[in-house]
Amino acid sequence: MPNVKPQHKDTYLCFTTQLNNSLYITGFEPHAKMQTAHHMLLYGCKTPGRQDKVWNCGEMAATANSAYSSGPTCASGAKIIFGWAMDAPSLVLPKDVAFKVGGDSDIDYLVLQIHYKDVSKFLPPSTETDNSGLTLTTTATPLPKTAGIYLLGSSGTLPKKSVEYMETAxxxxxxxxxHPISFRTHTHTLGxxxxxxxxRDGKWTxxxxxxxxxxxxxxxxxxxxxxxxxxxxxxxxxxxxxxxxHPVNVGxxxxxxxxxxxxMYYVDGDKTAERKYCFNSGPPYYSWDEFNGGDMNLEAIPETASTDPTGGKKWIRTGDNTDEQWGERSMDERDTEDLLSYIRYLASLTPNRESQDLYDNY
Structure with a gap:
């Protein structure tokens, strides 16, 4: 970010760079601290959300900071390339694997989105500014394997005082x-x-x-x-x-x-998967039980699906659909307030046919 001064908690700012020639990204070095930045996401766009160098992006855009214009992350062709949070370290892709951008790819711009967590050090009378960002390792030499990102996610509501699952498929x-090569998880503090x-054929891997x-x-x-x-x-x-x-919503x-x-995956050659996202509405509306796209063989769900691999603790769902746990709002009110709000947010960050279809269906 070029010396920005976010003024409100949960401000989303976007910064764009136009690409001309073909480049192949092989590494990412973050320059940010979790005390200030909740997360950074690097997008590839056909068209950025605005032509400004920096603008407000995300659901808070309209009111968060009048010093910047408002707009989505990408106006068209949004693809997530990299994500960072919680003081994560640098990443180097495997040999012969790279994200292709610029040139004859469908990515003409890179857009860095930062969600600011704590902006206190930027408030008057302070003159401090923020330069959080990423250093990319690139080559102009084509590589035989092309990287891509497939993102699975869920909306939904967590009942109060409970252990709950959000599932998507x-x-x-x-x-x-x-060929998946790496994975990244993201929740907020309750995850x-x-x-x-x-x-595949009923077997979970x-x-x-x-x-x-x-x-x-x-x-x-x-x-x-x-x-x-x-x-x-x-x-x-x-x-x-x-x-x-109290219940907690996705947002x-x-x-x-x-x-x-x-x-994060690679393909042989340069044709990546056309579909980039898999999102569902989450609890109390959706779980794996509602999947209708094939036989998931739910009896074969691994027992470790909710086990922390670091400490070994297994979390077992305790939530239910009672009004006492979900609070006083009706199901229709939850649908309107929570689900549509998050779908609008998702569509604003990744404006594409899939997110618009999801919004239209609700």
Whole structure:
């Protein structure tokens, strides 16, 4: 960020760089601290949300900071390339693997989005500014394997005083085979475990599993040499412990929650998967029981799906759909206030056909 001064907690700022020639990104070095930045996301865009060098982006954009214009992260062609949070370290891609940007790719701009957590050091009378960002390692030499990101996530509400799951699943209906190489988890403070799986012919194979309270970088997949092909199912679960005395919704601020499981993969050649996202509405509306895209064989869900691989603690769902746990709002009110709010937020960050279809369906 070029000496920005965010003035409100949960401000989202975006910074863009235009690409001309083809480049191949092979590494990411973050320059940020978790005390200030809740997260950084690097997007590839066909068209940025604005032509300004810096602008407000995300759901808070309209009111967060009048010093900057407002707009989405990307106006078209949004693709997530990299994510950072919780003081995660640098990342170097495997040999012969790179993200292709610029040139004849469908990425003409890079956009860095930063969600600011604490802006107190930027408030008057302080003159301090922020230069958080990323250093990219690139080459102009084409590499034989092209990297991509597939993001699974969920909306929903966590009942008060409960352990709850947010689950999502999508059939993989692509004509390319992807090879997951690393994964990244993301929740806010209530997340305990995030896990992702490939289901093939009813057999569950773990792609990755991690506590989201650890540095939120990309970790090596837990099943080496795993692949995903047409006919497979991709699924993810976020496990939460809501210790609060009120329900907590998925949303864009640090006081809300999120459920994200990122898969970084490569393909042989330069044709990546067309679909980039798999999102569902979450509790109390959606769980794996509602999946209708094939046979998930739910009896075979791994017992470790909600087990923290670091400490070994297993979290078992205690939430239910009673009004006492969900609070006083009716189901229709929760639908209107929570689900649509998050879908609007998702669409503002990644304006594409899939997020618009999701919004239209509700």
């Amino acid at each position: 999508c059939a993989f209906d692509e004509d390319v085979t992807i 305990r475990v995030v896990s992702g799986f490939r289901i 773990e792609i990755g599993r991690k506590s989201p309270q650890q540095p939120q970088t990309f970790y090596n997949v837990t099943t080496p040499n795993i692949s995903v092909k047409k006919g497979d199912i991709l699924a993810a679960r976020c496990t939460y412990e809501n210790t609060k005395d 864009p601020t640090a006081d809300d929650e999120m459920c994200n499981f990122y898969i």
